[in-house]
Amino acid sequence: YPFQGEYDASIFYSVINQNPEPLARYKADIGEGFQRIIDKALDKDLETRYQHIDDLLSDLRRERKVSSESIFITKDSYERSKKPKKKKYIIAASILLLLLLVFATFYLSNFKTKIFELPKHTQLTFNGNIYLFEEGTLFDRSQISPDGQFTAYVVDKGNERSIYVKDNSGEQAIEIFKGLTGITTLRWSPSGNEIFFSATIGTSWSSYIIPKLGGRIQKLEPIHFGCWSPDESLIAGIFIPDKFVILLKRETNEIVKRIKLKGSFTWLFDIDWSPKDDKIIFLTRDDKTDKYEIWSINADGSQQQKILEENKGIYSPRWSPDGNYIYYLQENEATQDLMKIEISSNTIDKAPKVIQTGLQAFGFSITRDNKKLCYTKYNESSNLWNFTYNERKNLFQSKKLTEGTSYYSQPVISPNEEEIVFVHKDNIFKMSINGESNQQLTFLNSSCYSPSWSPNGKEIAFVSEGYLYTVSSEGGTPNIFKNTVVGSQVFWQSNSEIFYHKQGNQNFYVFNRLTQENKLLVSNDSVGWVFNPRLSPDSLMIAVDWNRYPTSGLWIISRVDSSQKFLLKGNIVPLRWAKNSKEIYAVNSDKTPPEIIKVSANTGLYKVIY
Incomplete structure (x- = not known):
């Protein structure tokens, strides 16, 4: 296929922005004239392409005649009787391939609005003051609610930070908590009624639960990163330098389990709980090997398994709403790619796939219907x-x-x-x-x-x-x-x-x-x-x-x-x-x-x- 991609959006992007590799890479004796026909048929400019199929067929016939003449100019009559037959098959197959490419390209161009839909980016905030840094490290705390109606995010006010919740239909944002010195985690409950966050107030570090539109808060054990269990009865949390996952009962603030993790990693980052079972994923980094790793473990501490190991930076592993996939961000030069890996039972069915390239994000969240993704765009550099x-x-x-x-x-x-x-x-x-x-x-x-x-x-x-x-x-x-x-x-x-x-x-x-x-x-x-x-x-x-x-x-x-x-x-x-x-x-x-x-x-x- 001339245009590659795992998904509709990535194929559509390839059609619009990338040129297919020349056929000579796969078949060395493809003539320059034939390649010119292909290039014209697949040109990005609609005005430059063939305007009528008769024009294309005329050029194909002309090129076939030129190619046939070059085939018969040989010294040996035996070669003259054998080679044309083979060449004719090659030419016929090439013409058939070209026609398929042309019709596929016309089909994609003329019907792309019906088949493909490019990801639509909708800007939610415009002040440029979303809080991303915590102790020199980039953390994205912007989170879309499970139903997609609200977005919670942190605003940097200079000496302090505040948590805001905005109605995505366009209503004004509400400040639900202020006076924070620092904050690492911000996560909606699965029902979308509450928000869990870990933050510093003054010099005191703790974790909290607050109603989605503000109100009385519940104070919990301090953890750097945390996530909800599917039934909202537990909070799974980690400390960055430690090798433990703790399970915290949200009603009583009681630590019901402390899970010792295996592995030679140096740092423990981020955590997420599968929406369909008791499987937890977490992210680590090994300073010795400079590798990032995504692991899974059952909530009872059994079956710890390494899912992925990469030399490039990885951010925010997240379960898909159905629990069958893991999404994550991976560094690609100066931007990040959104990746997806399929999970079945305790084994990996397929290699990671690229969903979206060119993001400037260090975290994200997904709605329950798997249709919307929210992230903070880091705009230090972007478009000109x-x-x-x-x-x-x-x-x-x-x-x-x-x-x-x-x-x-x-x-x-x-x-x-x-x-x-x-x-x-x-x-x-x-x-x-x-x-x-x-x-x-x-x-x-x-x-x-x-x-x-x-x-x-x-x-x-x-x-x-x-x-x-x-x-x-x-x-x-x-x-x-x-x-x-x-x-x-x-x-x-x-x-x-x-x-x-x-x-x-x-x-x-x-x-x-x-x-x-x-x-x-x-x-x-x-x-x-x-x-x-x-x-x-x-x-x-x-x-x-x-x-x-x-x-x-x-x-x-x-x-x-x-x-x-x-x-x-x-x-x-x-x-x-x-x-x-x-x-x-x-x-x-x-x-x-x-x-x-x-x-x-x-x-x-x-x-x-x-």
């Missing part, structure tokens, strides 16, 4: 957008350049404002400003970040393996400068000079590629961290985000005499200068949500434009 500001009309417009849930980050516009470079799959890519002509510029095995255009637009500077690199904006072999030890950002000052942060240093260095000389941007090397330098179009000033006590904020540094001028206090990140070199576009991160502002380089006064 192009924002334009019409100053005369005071109009701010946006255009989405990439689609889906892939991991794009650190976009930078070229000096001529026609192209963008960005980071994708740990390498540097380039595309036109309208989102077309995507081109990969680097092919390094190490992570690349902080791309920056040279002023003439001919080169890209970036960081990889702690060194400064440059590469042609058309691609090619990158240049490495090993007399630079780069900690984070790089920016061009001129076509020969590049700013870079030295590892562990607060200041920026200016590196001259011609002389190989390094010098400090600010002569005093103990004045606070300097970030995000932006060179003015006239090349006379540099705008920076300067954490300089006691007036940290947006500053300007003169390239003429190195003098420094304070403009605006706060967490102000410069984006770029206006073309007249008199104003600076910046992000005011002190506002919720953040604001894009335009700051006068003369007075420091600003106005909000988005």
Whole structure:
């Protein structure tokens, strides 16, 4: 089959986004003309494909004639009498295969709305303050109720966290518990009437049960991760560093069983109880082998069994509502894949299957009917957008350049404002400003970040393996400068000079590629961290985000005499200068949500434009 996938959605995705492998990979003597016919028949652009079956048949007949003529041009009459017969069978079979591919593709294209349904993502919250981190670790606590009507989640309020419940039909969210310092687990009861959570209030760690819309809480034994039994009479819980599962009677807070677990794992994460029997699954990690493992065990402590072992990170193993499958998330480069493995009795029937790719999630929950999945999208990097500001009309417009849930980050516009470079799959890519002509510029095995255009637009500077690199904006072999030890950002000052942060240093260095000389941007090397330098179009000033006590904020540094001028206090990140070199576009991160502002380089006064 030309398009692969385990499920309707994955096959549909393949049809739309992927090209089938050439037939020559499977049959070496397939002609180029025949391959061109296949490519045209399966082209993603409807206008480029064959518009009528007669056109396809005409090209097939022409290619058959060409192929037949090439078959008969031989020296030996014996070969002339034998080979055509074999070749004709190959051609006939190939034509039949092509027709099947073409009709299958037309069928999928014309009837896809009836057969396939792409997963529909519905955004439930918009403030960007869903709490994900706990002691430097990502935990997703967003949980959809079993009937799909409500979603419970945790909001980060700075010094404290609160639990909210939102009606998914669009009603305003209700704050049902506040004042939390930290929280690891949030789980709906199977009936959907209560919520179990484990949290810190002040310095005291405990577990709690609360009605779904708030009310009197019940305090339980402290556990890091927990889940309900199908009849809601017990809570199964674990402590991260321990090798025990405890069964807690929810009515009396009594530990009715402590199950000692086997295995050489270092850490114990997450737990879930099968909805149809007394089988429990849990997730472990072994620091020695760097492997993640999913295990199952009966609630009476018998029959502990390793279900899965992976070198890639695994998150949130969860039983399907019917108890026949286990879903989990698995790391795939910078995103996560939703996986599914079938379970029958105590044995694994099939290998894991990919359900959905490209998620940015670290946990999830599923409704009772198995139709809806809820997760928190980690939006540190996602799709690329192009924002334009019409100053005369005071109009701010946006255009989405990439689609889906892939991991794009650190976009930078070229000096001529026609192209963008960005980071994708740990390498540097380039595309036109309208989102077309995507081109990969680097092919390094190490992570690349902080791309920056040279002023003439001919080169890209970036960081990889702690060194400064440059590469042609058309691609090619990158240049490495090993007399630079780069900690984070790089920016061009001129076509020969590049700013870079030295590892562990607060200041920026200016590196001259011609002389190989390094010098400090600010002569005093103990004045606070300097970030995000932006060179003015006239090349006379540099705008920076300067954490300089006691007036940290947006500053300007003169390239003429190195003098420094304070403009605006706060967490102000410069984006770029206006073309007249008199104003600076910046992000005011002190506002919720953040604001894009335009700051006068003369007075420091600003106005909000988005």
